[in-house]
Amino acid sequence: MATTHKHTLASTIGVGKLLFSSLASSAGKSQLGVTYLNLEMTPASAVQLCYSDKAEVEPGKLIANDVTVVIDSATTSTVQMNFVVGDLLPGNQDYVVFLAYSTSKTSTPPLLTPRSDNKLLLDLNGLEVIGAYAFPKLSEYTQDVTRVGQAQSKARQKFLFTVNLSNDSIPALIRSGQNKIYLQAMSVPKSDYDRGIFDNALLTKVNSISFGTPTVSGCAPVDASLKIDTSGGKTVKPMGNTSSTFSKSGTTASTGVITGKSSKSK
Numbered sequence: 001m002a003t004t005h006k007h008t009l010a011s012t013i014g015v016g017k018l019l020f021s022s023l024a025s026s027a028g029k030s031q032l033g034v035t036y037l038n039l040e041m042t043p044a045s046a047v048q049l050c051y052s053d054k055a056e057v058e059p060g061k062l063i064a065n066d067v068t069v070v071i072d073s074a075t076t077s078t079v080q081m082n083f084v085v086g087d088l089l090p091g092n093q094d095y096v097v098f099l100a101y102s103t104s105k106t107s108t109p110p111l112l113t114p115r116s117d118n119k120l121l122l123d124l125n126g127l128e129v130i131g132a133y134a135f136p137k138l139s140e141y142t143q144d145v146t147r148v149g150q151a152q153s154k155a156r157q158k159f160l161f162t163v164n165l166s167n168d169s170i171p172a173l174i175r176s177g178q179n180k181i182y183l184q185a186m187s188v189p190k191s192d193y194d195r196g197i198f199d200n201a202l203l204t205k206v207n208s209i210s211f212g213t214p215t216v217s218g219c220a221p222v223d224a225s226l227k228i229d230t231s232g233g234k235t236v237k238p239m240g241n242t243s244s245t246f247s248k249s250g251t252t253a254s255t256g257v258i259t260g261k262s263s264k265s266k
Contacts, residue, residue, distance in 0.1 A: 033087040039204035044080035048227040050219035086158035090138035094190040098132035
């Protein structure tokens with residue numbers, strides 16, 4: 001995706017700092033928010049997302065890690081996707097959370113992240129940061145004991161990236177056949193990030209998006225799909241050879257699948 005100012009991870013913090021981050025030990029069982037993060041993708045506006053029965057859908061997720069996103073640039077000027085990173089465990093310091101993509105993967109992580117179960121597997125050649133935000137430290141209060149229980153002191157949080165997809169370059173990628181990208185999100189303490197140190201970084205698994213149009217590499221008839229129109233209305237089609245859909249009108253886009261009254265598509 002061409003941009004006026006190419007903002008890459010390598011150019012932001014230096015390839016040398018990426019390659020020579022110091023190694024530390026990592027132990028303990030896998031825990032969401034402690035040793036890894038999740039990345040979930042949903043359409044936000046004027047886009048259809050679909051996946052086949054071969055796609056992996058992890059426990060607790062509504063959408064697969066590997067999806068096809070169908071864009072009809074002829075009918076709309078604004079196309080958006082939501083990317084939700086969770087579960088973040090903010091502490092007594094500021095964090096940086098960012099989302100990056102590359103057109104290819106690598107089998108050898110270029111970045112040492114000993115605390116993270118998931119490793120950076122995006123190829124640095126062509127890697128770009130889609131979005132980066134400061135995630136401030138969280139002020140915590142003593143949690144009261146009630147008759148029904150007590151809240152944990154650490155509040156897990158999700159971080160939402162809403163991305164305006166390019167109606168200029170993506171159709172060109174689809175026509176050229178170079179229409180697949182790989183994505184990962186990362187959180188790292190801001191003080192470490194500023195110094196190019198990533199020992200305490202946590203990453204998500206690699207997700208992928210294959211872009212298509214209604215006529216080129218679009219959703220197959222048996223695919224599960226989720227579509228959000230420009231007014232926020234949602235249409236969900238279950239997997240398989242069925243004409244049944246679930247629809248719900250609305251004015252805002254959701255970060256999850258909302259099912260409503262079942263209706264037959266015409």
